[in-house]
Amino acid sequence: MTADALIAPRRSTIDTVISLSGAELAFGDRILWRGLDLELGRGEFVAVLGPNGSGKTSFLRVLLGQQRLNAGTLLIEGRPPRRGSALLGYIPQHRAMAPQTPLRGRDLIRLGLDGHRWGPGTRRTRPRVAELLAAVGATDYADVPLALLSGGELQRLRVAQALATDPAILLCDEPLLSLDLHHQKVVTELIDARRRSHDTTVVFVTHEINPILEKVDRVLYLAGGRFRFGAPEAVMTSETLSDLYGSPIDVVQINGRLVVVGAPGSVGHDGEPAP
Numbered sequence: 001m002t003a004d005a006l007i008a009p010r011r012s013t014i015d016t017v018i019s020l021s022g023a024e025l026a027f028g029d030r031i032l033w034r035g036l037d038l039e040l041g042r043g044e045f046v047a048v049l050g051p052n053g054s055g056k057t058s059f060l061r062v063l064l065g066q067q068r069l070n071a072g073t074l075l076i077e078g079r080p081p082r083r084g085s086a087l088l089g090y091i092p093q094h095r096a097m098a099p100q101t102p103l104r105g106r107d108l109i110r111l112g113l114d115g116h117r118w119g120p121g122t123r124r125t126r127p128r129v130a131e132l133l134a135a136v137g138a139t140d141y142a143d144v145p146l147a148l149l150s151g152g153e154l155q156r157l158r159v160a161q162a163l164a165t166d167p168a169i170l171l172c173d174e175p176l177l178s179l180d181l182h183h184q185k186v187v188t189e190l191i192d193a194r195r196r197s198h199d200t201t202v203v204f205v206t207h208e209i210n211p212i213l214e215k216v217d218r219v220l221y222l223a224g225g226r227f228r229f230g231a232p233e234a235v236m237t238s239e240t241l242s243d244l245y246g247s248p249i250d251v252v253q254i255n256g257r258l259v260v261v262g263a264p265g266s267v268g269h270d271g272e273p274a275p
């Protein structure tokens with residue numbers, strides 16, 4: 001397979017939203033990735049995969065302007081990244097809520113709209129909060145304390161919170177973690193529906209590509225300081241991953257699901273520890 005085939009976008013024209021050139025991120029002597037050149041288009045759905053510690057969350061932190069590159073450049077909509085930019089919505093890794101938290105779903109979403117202000121919300125924010133609650137099907141539990149909600153209910157609220165500012169780019173850090181299959185599907189469909197209706201670019205960090213496989217345009221696969229970027233059928237192959245890891249990897253299809261076998265220090269992409 002040629003390098004061009006590996007990185008070519010699926011769409012024929014690409015309106016670049018995120019552009020990285022010669023990007024490198026390292027902590028001390030440890031290089032997470034280097035020489036990263038990629039352009040992500042408007043409305044693209046990009047999955048970021050790789051073993052634990054390969055730099056997936058750090059990649060999102062760079063896009064969020066929370067972590068500086070050691071080398072290279074990053075442009076978001078043609079400008080350097082900026083912390084707190086309304087261009088970016090962020091769904092953080094799932095964490096259970098402290099039992100004593102007084103916040104309700106309605107409050108969580110309002111914080112996405114005007115987190116810098118205290119109070120019950122303004123005449124401007126209240127209808128928008130109601131609209132966002134309805135969009136993720138969370139109206140019925142909007143006034144329940146967050147600590148009493150299930151993982152799936154909470155995750156739907158986090159999606160709504162991330163969409164509050166109508167971001168051009170949605171960054172998702174393992175949003176399906178600890179959800180059952182039904183709720184994985186619900187949350188995936190919510191994110192994808194948004195992408196389709198608003199041409200939102202989605203960058204989706206995950207250990208498990210199967211629940212999102214049919215949505216994904218391209219995969220950024222990070223491992224051992226190196227990367228591969230391209231269409232899933234180009235990246236998720238025994239040949240490409242063996243080359244990336246520098247050791248034999250098998251990518252097999254079982255009942256339409258992709259299973260990666262033999263990735264060192266990784267989990268299989270079917271969610272099971274790799275042999």
Ligand SMILES: Nc1ncnc2c1ncn2[C@@H]1O[C@H](COP(=O)(O)OP(=O)(O)OP(=O)(O)O)[C@@H](O)[C@H]1O
Nearest residue numbers: 027028032050051052053054055056057058059207
């Ligand atoms: N600010 C920091 N200072 C030093 N090391 C860091 C910092 N942030 C992350 N790291 C290290 O960089 C590596 C990559 O971390 P990161 O969280 O990006 O990995 P990941 O691919 O998201 O992992 P996981 O799949 O386990 O969530 C880890 O070894 C982590 O300890």
